[in-house]
Amino acid sequence: MDSDLSPQDKKDLDKFIKFFALKTVQVIVQARLGEKICTRSSSSPTGSDWFNLAIKDIPEVTHEAKKALAGQLPGIGRSMCVEISLKTSEGDSMELETWCLEMNEKCDKDIKVSYTVYNRLSLLLKSLLAITRVTPAYKLSRKQGHDYVILYRIYFGEVQLTGLGEGFQTVRVGVVGTPVGTITLSCAYRTNLAFMSTRQFERTAPIMGIIIDHFVERPFGNMGHMHPCNYRAPAEEEGGYTGVEDSQEVCTTSFSTSPPSQLYCSRLSYQPPVLVGAADFCHPSTLNAANPHQMGIPGKEGGVPQQVPVQPCHAAQAEHARASSCLPNDHVPAVPSGSGEDAEASSRSTDGKSVSPRDVMETTFTRKVGAFVNKPGTQVTTASLDLPFAAFAPRAYDIEENDPMVQPPESPATSSPLQGSLHSQGSGESGVPAQDDFVMVDFKPAFSKDDLLPMDLGTFYREFQNPPQLASLTIDVSSQSMAEDLDSLPEKLAVYEKNIDEFDAFVDTLQ
Amino acid sequence: MNCRSEVLEVSVEGRQVDEAMLALVHTILLHRSTGKFHYKKEGTYSIGTVGTQDIDCDFIDFSFVRVSSDELDRVIRKAVGEFKDAMGNGTDGMGQISLEFYQKKKSRWPFSDECIPWEVWSIKVNVVNLANEQERQICREKVGEKLGEKVINIVEVINRHEYLPKMPTQSEVDNVFDTSLKDVQPYLYKITFQITDTLGTSVSTTMRRLIKDTLAL
Numbered sequence: 092m093d094s095d096l097s098p099q100d101k102k103d104l105d106k107f108i109k110f111f112a113l114k115t116v117q118v119i120v121q122a123r124l125g126e127k128i129c130t131r132s133s134s135s136p137t138g139s140d141w142f143n144l145a146i147k148d149i150p151e152v153t154h155e156a157k158k159a160l161a162g163q164l165p166g167i168g169r170s171m172c173v174e175i176s177l178k179t180s181e182g183d184s185m186e187l188e189t190w191c192l193e194m195n196e197k198c199d200k201d202i203k204v205s206y207t208v209y210n211r212l213s214l215l216l217k218s219l220l221a222i223t224r225v226t227p228a229y230k231l232s233r234k235q236g237h238d239y240v241i242l243y244r245i246y247f248g249e250v251q252l253t254g255l256g257e258g259f260q261t262v263r264v265g266v267v268g269t270p271v272g273t274i275t276l277s278c279a280y281r282t283n284l285a286f287m288s289t290r291q292f293e294r295t296a297p298i299m300g301i302i303i304d305h306f307v308e309r310p311f312g313n314m315g316h317m318h319p320c321n322y323r324a325p326a327e328e329e330g331g332y333t334g335v336e337d338s339q340e341v342c343t344t345s346f347s348t349s350p351p352s353q354l355y356c357s358r359l360s361y362q363p364p365v366l367v368g369a370a371d372f373c374h375p376s377t378l379n380a381a382n383p384h385q386m387g388i389p390g391k392e393g394g395v396p397q398q399v400p401v402q403p404c405h406a407a408q409a410e411h412a413r414a415s416s417c418l419p420n421d422h423v424p425a426v427p428s429g430s431g432e433d434a435e436a437s438s439r440s441t442d443g444k445s446v447s448p449r450d451v452m453e454t455t456f457t458r459k460v461g462a463f464v465n466k467p468g469t470q471v472t473t474a475s476l477d478l479p480f481a482a483f484a485p486r487a488y489d490i491e492e493n494d495p496m497v498q499p500p501e502s503p504a505t506s507s508p509l510q511g512s513l514h515s516q517g518s519g520e521s522g523v524p525a526q527d528d529f530v531m532v533d534f535k536p537a538f539s540k541d542d543l544l545p546m547d548l549g550t551f552y553r554e555f556q557n558p559p560q561l562a563s564l565t566i567d568v569s570s571q572s573m574a575e576d577l578d579s580l581p582e583k584l585a586v587y588e589k590n591i592d593e594f595d596a597f598v599d600t601l602q
Numbered sequence: 603m604n605c606r607s608e609v610l611e612v613s614v615e616g617r618q619v620d621e622a623m624l625a626l627v628h629t630i631l632l633h634r635s636t637g638k639f640h641y642k643k644e645g646t647y648s649i650g651t652v653g654t655q656d657i658d659c660d661f662i663d664f665s666f667v668r669v670s671s672d673e674l675d676r677v678i679r680k681a682v683g684e685f686k687d688a689m690g691n692g693t694d695g696m697g698q699i700s701l702e703f704y705q706k707k708k709s710r711w712p713f714s715d716e717c718i719p720w721e722v723w724s725i726k727v728n729v730v731n732l733a734n735e736q737e738r739q740i741c742r743e744k745v746g747e748k749l750g751e752k753v754i755n756i757v758e759v760i761n762r763h764e765y766l767p768k769m770p771t772q773s774e775v776d777n778v779f780d781t782s783l784k785d786v787q788p789y790l791y792k793i794t795f796q797i798t799d800t801l802g803t804s805v806s807t808t809m810r811r812l813i814k815d816t817l818a819l
Contacts, residue, residue: 127656132670132785134638134650143637145653145670211763217633218757220654220667225750229665262754265761 096270100204104269107204108164110141111212112171112192115219115276116156116245117146119173119190122223123232123241142213159245165192167272172251174244175228180237186254187228187241188280193250195275199268211267215276218265226262226280256283605719608759610752613728614662615741619689621659622749623682626725627701627793628657628668629753631678633760634703634721635669635788639779641772652786663746666753671786681793688797689729696798699725703789705767706777715777717792717815720765723756 096104121128130145140146156171165171170193178184202208223229232241252259264276587594614622637650653670668675682699689697704719732738767789770778779787 127658127665129655130653130670132637132651132653134640134785136637136640136648136650140651143649143651145651206769214633214760214763217654218761221629221632221753221757224656224665224667225753230663233665263761264757267763 096204100270104204104208104271105164107209107212108269108274109160111216111274112160112165113148113153113156114141114144114146114216115190115192116171116173117148117152118216118219119175119223120152120243121147121149122220122229123175123243125232125235125241142209142216144213144216146216155245159247161247163247165194165247165274167194167196169247170194170250172246174246174251174254175232176242176244176254177228177231177235177239178242179239184242185284186256186281187231188226188278189250189252189255190276190278191250193275193277194272197268197273198270199273200270202268202270204270208267208269212274215265215267215274219276222262222264222278226278227282227284228280252279255279255281258282606721606759606764607724608722608755609724609726610755611726611728612745612748612752613730614745615732615738616729618659618661618741618745619686619727619729620679620682621662621664622745623685623699623725623727624657624668624678625659625662625664625666625749626723626752626756627678627682627699628675629666629756630701630723630760631674631788631791632667632669633756634791635671635674635786636779638781638785638787639775641775645771647769647772650785650787659746661742662749663742664749666749669786669788671783673783674786674788678793681795685795688795689727694731695729697727697729697795698798699727699793699795701725701791701793703791705790708777714816720767 130147132145133140136143160171163169170191172192173190174186175188175190176184176186228241231239235241259279259281261277261279264278266276267274610626612622612626632654635652637652639647639649641647654667655670656665657668658665685697685699689695701723702719703721704717707716707718709715730741732741767778775781778790780790781787
């Protein structure tokens with residue numbers, strides 16, 4: 092079989108296959124780095140661009156690929172595989188896809204090596220470029236960063252697909268016939284991305300770039316702690332391949348394709364302040380020391396373009412998503428369990444929550460916040476205060492029981508059965524019954540003298556803070572039934588018709 | 603020689619038409635472009651290098667690879683833009699973009715050169731209008747998946763390694779390749795389109811194309 096091939100052709104073919112294998116690995120790994128790849132076309136051949144394609148060579152990747160091949164070439168029964176897996180910062184990992192470069196016995200004797208095979212290998216590389224953007228792992232890899240990273244492993248020998256779970260799909264990238272066999276490039280990818288109980292990776296990546304667990308309480312959500320490479324596991328990644336041919340070795344070496352550790356510093360400086368304290372999923376020094384094969388180094392050597400600016404964007408997204416759930420201090424809790432909040436929150440809540448008595452009467456009052464929750468020491472008694480609260484002596488009924496209530500600004504003129512239940516009570520000694528847990532804080536506006544006038548500044552402020560309710564929305568009206576409304580319509584219509592001239596005149600003035 | 607004909611069909615929302623067409627046309631052209639040929643005196647030639655570029659779609663959950671050539675991108679965008687304009691805005695409709703690779707065959711005077719297609723890709727587009735944002739979000743994802751499938755189809759066809767024009771000599775290179783671009787050299791191609799309005803009648807541009815071809819040559 093081989094005797095039909097001239098020595099030169101054989102030599103060329105071996106070279107083509109070797110470099111094809113190396114370029115294949117480069118394309119696959121670069122497609123999983125998590126960023127957009129861009130290389131320039133050049134009309135003048137440089138002589139170093141194999142297959143007439145501008146594919147950069149990341150030295151570490153080439154090194155690993157050569158190590159895996161150990162001087163052999165992909166051949167019949169000897170496949171070269173690139174396994175892409177995902178590893179979370181908790182240390183869980185999952186195989187996503189396996190790219191296989193195989194050869195079978197079907198030979199094409201008549202094919203011209205130096206020309207046709209070469210061009211077809213070039214075409215196959217282009218197809219690989221296209222297909223690597225189509226499998227589900229691409230979207231996942233574009234969003235890697237904080238929650239997870241994408242790792243690769245190159246091995247030689249028999250293809251192992253068991254780690255892909257049930258129902259994995261296979262896509263064939265292409266075939267190229269050669270005089271010594273047919274080269275086949277294919278990808279088997281996992282479809283079942285249900286991962287762990289607490290995390291769900293959808294089959295397709297989340298849309299709109301939202302991290303999928305954005306609203307889920309993350310087990311390791313408090314990224315304030317430094318997790319030294321818990322997902323890089325440098326110890327297990329040391330040493331890499333002992334026997335290249337030993338295909339039984341599972342995951343002894345995984346190399347991250349996420350941003351290099353050098354990015355750690357730049358990322359921290361790049362990201363907005365909200366991320367401080369949350370942006371440390373990788374420990375740079377540990378990584379560099381323990382894992383010399385980190386992709387970080389290629390970044391330095393210019394192997395991978397534009398890593399620094401691009402990656403932080405992804406992380407920033409993740410960070411932002413994380414920050415919102417992990418750094419509550421940065422947020423003013425608008426409504427929540429506000430008990431024990433500080434003064435800032437309480438004053439904020441005052442603005443938000445102070446509902447005029449008329450609101451209260453609506454029973455649309457749904458905001459509940461313990462804005463004025465305070466230590467018992469500051470409790471005041473309604474009796475002791477010259478405040479309108481006194482007018483709202485505790486009522487017997489308590490519609491909203493036990494909820495920390497906001498304390499409505501009262502108006503001395505109004506009195507409603509509902510109000511009683513909705514305002515705070517002072518301490519027990521005021522003779523106020525019922526009490527809820529929250530106490531009233533005397534709202535003393537700055538620079539105002541607490542005189543004895545019924546309308547002091549504080550009261551004025553509270554009362555007029557909210558506009559008065561529309562008469563139509565008063566409780567009397569709301570208790571009117573719809574039927575009554577409808578009944579009164581004809582009368583209203585009659586009145587309007589009578590005044591139709593007025594309306595017309597009004598409309599004319601508008602024109 | 604028979605012309606190879608492949609049909610791809612996609613359903614997209616109005617604002618996704620551009621990107622969907624660009625994605626598919628560029629994917630095909632990626633496979634049908636080489637580096638620039640440099641012929642040497644001995645009759646051999648060397649081939650330039652083709653760079654590639656990742657493009658993310660804004661309205662579709664999809665990324666694709668295209669040849670790194672701004673010139674080529676401009677030409678394709680212009681053609682796709684014309685198609686989109688012809689499709690109209692805000693209306694449902696169907697249309698078809700055809701990407702045809704051809705060879706020129708020189709004829710003797712007074713006959714003009716013939717254009718012999720050897721591969722035609724027809725991309726049928728069905729434009730739908732969606733009512734609300736939620737549907738659009740779903741559409742983003744679905745169209746992204748569909749385009750992924752189409753890319754796989756394209757790759758499948760191309761890797762059958764069926765007929766490709768022979769590599770030409772220097773004098774014939776313009777009959778096979780489009781040498782007008784500075785950085786890459788796609789096979790000679792032309793892009794045409796047809797619009798089918800919602801009534802189902804076909805407003806064909808075939809006549810126009812025939813006349814244009816005859817006059818151009």
